[in-house]
Amino acid sequence: MNGLMLVAGREISTQVKSKAFVIGLLITVVLVGALSFAPKVFGGGDSYALGTVNSQRLPLDQAAPDIEFEWREFPDEAAAKKAVLDGDVDAVLVNGTKVLTDGEIDQQLGVLMQSVNREVKLGAAGVHIEPLQMQSVGADTRYQAARTAIATILVFVLFFMIFGQVVMVAMGVVEEKGSRIVEILLASVRPWQLLGGKIVGLGVVGLINLGAILVVGLGAAAASGLSADFPPGMAGLVVAVVVWFVLGYAFFATLAAASGSLVSRQEEVNTVMTPLTMVIMGTYFVAFYAGNEPTGTLATVGSFLPPFSSMIMPVRMAATEVPLWQVLVSMGLMAAGVVAVLAFGATVYRRAVLRTGARLKLMEVLRSR
Numbered sequence: 001m002n003g004l005m006l007v008a009g010r011e012i013s014t015q016v017k018s019k020a021f022v023i024g025l026l027i028t029v030v031l032v033g034a035l036s037f038a039p040k041v042f043g044g045g046d047s048y049a050l051g052t053v054n055s056q057r058l059p060l061d062q063a064a065p066d067i068e069f070e071w072r073e074f075p076d077e078a079a080a081k082k083a084v085l086d087g088d089v090d091a092v093l094v095n096g097t098k099v100l101t102d103g104e105i106d107q108q109l110g111v112l113m114q115s116v117n118r119e120v121k122l123g124a125a126g127v128h129i130e131p132l133q134m135q136s137v138g139a140d141t142r143y144q145a146a147r148t149a150i151a152t153i154l155v156f157v158l159f160f161m162i163f164g165q166v167v168m169v170a171m172g173v174v175e176e177k178g179s180r181i182v183e184i185l186l187a188s189v190r191p192w193q194l195l196g197g198k199i200v201g202l203g204v205v206g207l208i209n210l211g212a213i214l215v216v217g218l219g220a221a222a223a224s225g226l227s228a229d230f231p232p233g234m235a236g237l238v239v240a241v242v243v244w245f246v247l248g249y250a251f252f253a254t255l256a257a258a259s260g261s262l263v264s265r266q267e268e269v270n271t272v273m274t275p276l277t278m279v280i281m282g283t284y285f286v287a288f289y290a291g292n293e294p295t296g297t298l299a300t301v302g303s304f305l306p307p308f309s310s311m312i313m314p315v316r317m318a319a320t321e322v323p324l325w326q327v328l329v330s331m332g333l334m335a336a337g338v339v340a341v342l343a344f345g346a347t348v349y350r351r352a353v354l355r356t357g358a359r360l361k362l363m364e365v366l367r368s369r
Contacts, residue, residue: 003189007197008204011172015205025209029216036220048109051092053080058093058116067112081137098133105134147231151291151319154241157213158311159284162248165206166256166280167273172198173260173353174269182353191350199253203246210245214238240327241314247334248310252280254338254345261352262360272359279307287311294319304330306337 015021047068050057053076060069072089074080077100080092084102091109092100099105099113114131121129176182185194218238221230259272286308290299294316303313303326313330316322352365 003193004197004200007185007189007194008201009197011198011201012204015202016208021205025212028209029212032213032217033220036217036226037224046108048091048106049089051080051083051089053077053092053094055093055096058113058120060112060116063116063119064112084137093132097130098135100135100137103136110134147319148291150230150237151294151315152288154315154318155284155288155291155311157210158241158245158248158287158314159280161206161210161213161245162252162310163277163280165202165249166252166276168202168205169198169253170256170260170269170273171266172202173257173349174263174266177261177353177356178264178266180356186354191353192346194353195254195257195346195349199250199257203249203253206245206249207242210242214241237314237317240317243331244310244314244334247331247338248307250338251307251310251334251341252276254341258345258348258352261349262362262365264356264359268359283308283311287315290315291319294322304333306334309334 046066047070049070049072050060051072051074053074057071060067072083074083074092077094080089080094080100083089084092084100087102090101091105091113093113094100096117099110105113117132118129176185182194189197218234220226255276256273259276260269263269263272286298286302290296290302290312293299299312299316302308303316303322309330313322313327317327348362348365351368352360
């Protein structure tokens, strides 16, 4: 175990001290922060489309002159409901007593309508005023837009983080093998320690990057006010993202190291990594689909199957509410997949890493002793 930690420490120290890592981390942090403020900077002024049924328009523009209000009149409540469900209007004031919305009303709009309605009626009657009744005519979609956006961003983050670190593992293995440094290293540590140290070390580097993205992203979202639209349970989702990253990275990085041990030249890395790259890309595409159809059959089944679950399940968790038992079963299956892959990858790495020269065939390595 000491050998593994020494190798891991060497990988971490080498990476974090490099200019490429520091510059890349700074660029990532700036981009994430900028994206969090982008909706506020480029989103323009707020505007609402409103309707009335047998009601007078509320003077909302007097209370909020910086917001644009567009009003429409509907002949009856049925027509108003259809307009709300079709997305033609954000809310409809009916008989001066209730407001129809599709899901929970926008917080800013709800406060404005309640306060202005109270002021108007107090001025007219000077008596106690009942608040407007908020009635949803559709499903509660308050957080749906935020969930879809978070899921989409999560797909890109997990894909680029996992794929980037996996490529680094493969390149590192080939570099050590091609330069024959691996022969010197294996004189002091065992093959599984060298393999494990490289995976752990580069994994920690990946966690540093992921941590920076999460901290800066959430902090900037809070500062810009974007976090007000976040669904409940964001803390649990953040923890789940870290866990799924570790599981997905461990799975793919082990196979990348095994693949890299089959060749001795950097030029051959892309060729030997092609099958693994295709699996990662397939996982990415299914996860992207799951962000838009989180309850679909493909997304649901894929979220249980290793290694696809490493990206699909956290995306499903972001896009919709997933039962806890499904998350735990999926994690258990993925962890079992990681254990199986570690045994397979360690065997291939041990038998191939010292054999330089022409590219080795996987079946030839597995048959050798």
